[in-house]
Amino acid sequence: MVINNVSRKAVLAFLLLALTLTIVTPAWADLTFGREKLKGTSKTMGDFNLSNRFNLEIDGVSVAGVHTIEGIETESDIVEYKDGEDGVNRTRPGNHKPGKIVLTKDWSNTLEWYNWRKKVIDGKTDRRSVSIIFHDDVGTKVRRMNFYNCWPTKHTLPSFNAKKSGHATETIDLICESLELRGK
Secondary structure (H helix, E strand, O other): OOOOHHHHHHHHHHHHHHHHHHHOOOHHHHOOOOHHHHOOOOOOOOOOOOOOOEEEEEOOEEEOOEEEEEEEEEEEEEEEEEOOOOOOEEEEEEEEEEEEEEEEEEOOOOOHHHHHHHHHHOOOOOOEEEEEEEEOOOOOEEEEEEEEEEEEEEEEOOOOOOOOOOOOEEEEEEEEOEEEEEOO
């Protein structure tokens, strides 16, 4: 076999590259990424909460199949007033508006949300406590949001579409009078 000068240089370059890769470990090879590396680097000096690790309780009873909780908000009216003759408008909090929560769960054989909404329609407002419990990676409870005196303002039954393969879901919109955040 005859090896010309260009081929010989290519083979030597390949061998040199292979030797370099086996002997020299690149600097990035020792870098590790992940939750353990990030622990303690945030303001909380601990693990951050995951938005996908939660469960929902209504009056202390766990509700299965809840996969989306949205619209958690509280709000106050703003009242403007003038104090003296300095020409500056000042503000203070006015009436507090009730908080809102939108819950979505897989549609099932239970009629719990329908019956709860039906009571409101029939004029018998049934106020309940709702809790969202957050968990860390291990499953330990790390934070809790408690909503008090909640009642449904809207109940949306599933939409049906033969061209989609997703699960049927139902949604309930709640109004709550107060919110409490708790640690572990």
